[in-house]
Amino acid sequence: MGDTGPTVYEWAGGAEAWHRLTEVFYQKVVKDELLAPLFAHMEPDHPEHVALMLGEVFGGPADYTERFGGYPRLVARHRGRDIQPEQRARWVELMLETADEVGLPDDAPFRSAFVAYLEFGSRRAMANSKPGATPGRRETLKLWGWGEAAPGEE
Structure with missing residues (x-):
């Protein structure tokens, strides 16, 4: 916890919470009619990678960047997948x-x-997955905090 309160990462429960989320989530994804085709060749450690990425985005350790290459790798994993709007919406819903x-x-x-x-x-991810997409020049993951809704400020 920092001087301004916990990060979103900490508030969620830290590494264990993000890993629990992605493990259960990807067990569902492979059975989902809309999403299964996108993840048909998913590596067994994909849930761990996503947990680390989400953790880093929400203020946790920079493990995804340090271990896997950060934003450039994230973009590369989505290139050419041609994610459809209904798949994107289902991913969020699930x-x-x-x-x-x-x-x-x-x-x-x-x-x-x-x-x-x-x-x-x-x-x-959907935009970067389109054929011929030109990703932005960002080199780092976009970090995400509380925005306008920090705890205790409701």
Whole structure:
């Protein structure tokens, strides 16, 4: 916890919470009619990578960047997949259902930050997945904080 309060990462429960979320989420993804085709060749450690990426985005350790290459790798993993709008929307919907199931915080500040990033990140992934897409020049993951809805400021 810093001088300004906990990060979104900490508020969610730290590394264990993000790993629990992605493990359960990707068990569902491979059975989902809309999403399974996108993840048909998913590596067994994909849930761990996503947990580390989400953790870093929400203020946790920079493990995804240090271990896997950060934003350039994230973009590369989406290139050429041609994610469709209904797949993107289902990904967000299933992530939110899983967040409830695994007990991530359901308070307004956390959910506001979490939903905002899921919408932002999934829309960027969809855009970067299109044939011929030219990703931005960003070299680092976009870090996501509380925005206007920090805990205790409702």
